[in-house]
Amino acid sequence: MTHNPREVSENGWILDAVQAYQSQLIAYAFSILGDRERGREVVQDAFLKLCEQRKTEVEQRLQAWLYRVVRNRSLNLIRKDKRMIHGMESGQLETLASIVPPIKGGGVFELIQTLPEKQSELLMLKFSEGLSYREISEVTGLSSSNVGYILHHALKALKDLWEEVENGK
Numbered sequence: 001m002t003h004n005p006r007e008v009s010e011n012g013w014i015l016d017a018v019q020a021y022q023s024q025l026i027a028y029a030f031s032i033l034g035d036r037e038r039g040r041e042v043v044q045d046a047f048l049k050l051c052e053q054r055k056t057e058v059e060q061r062l063q064a065w066l067y068r069v070v071r072n073r074s075l076n077l078i079r080k081d082k083r084m085i086h087g088m089e090s091g092q093l094e095t096l097a098s099i100v101p102p103i104k105g106g107g108v109f110e111l112i113q114t115l116p117e118k119q120s121e122l123l124m125l126k127f128s129e130g131l132s133y134r135e136i137s138e139v140t141g142l143s144s145s146n147v148g149y150i151l152h153h154a155l156k157a158l159k160d161l162w163e164e165v166e167n168g169k
Contacts (some may be wrong), residue, residue: 013055017062018047024129025070031124032074042073064138067131071121071139111161119154126151 022043029039046069050058058065112120125131125139133151137144 011051013059014047014050017050017066021063021066022047025066028067028124028129029070029074031128032071032121033077038077039074042070042077045073046070061138064131064135067125067129067135067139111158111165114161115154115157118150119157122147122150123154123158 025043025046026036026039029042030036033039033042046066049069050066053065112123114120115123122136122140125136126133131139133144133147136142136147140147142150
């Protein structure tokens, strides 16, 4: 398969985006899905979708755009999984529960995962992915002030959980 050199140079920005964001996006998808392989697939889908975009339409907000696509695709997979689980019979659910490994460990990441979904997602975007309030707003569709409000309460809840763990409660 041969590539047109002009085509490669015109799409070099996509390769640059893959190099710059792929590992971060996989980690983000993993934080939502809890499955690294599915996370890789979601990120691959996001980059395929990026190939369909015009550079001028996404370049000013590329990072937020990619995170939003990964987030939406991950949440769609979770919704699909929930629909499938609700349609299962009890025997099938027991089989599923026996093959899904339990979450182990007791670090901050595990504590974050115990918070309400929106709080844990925003904490991951802010501190694990390093996004600004504005970028988080673009990814989630929330206002920047709402992002700040939720993060404030998430940090307070996380601090309380951490103190409980340290005090052995």
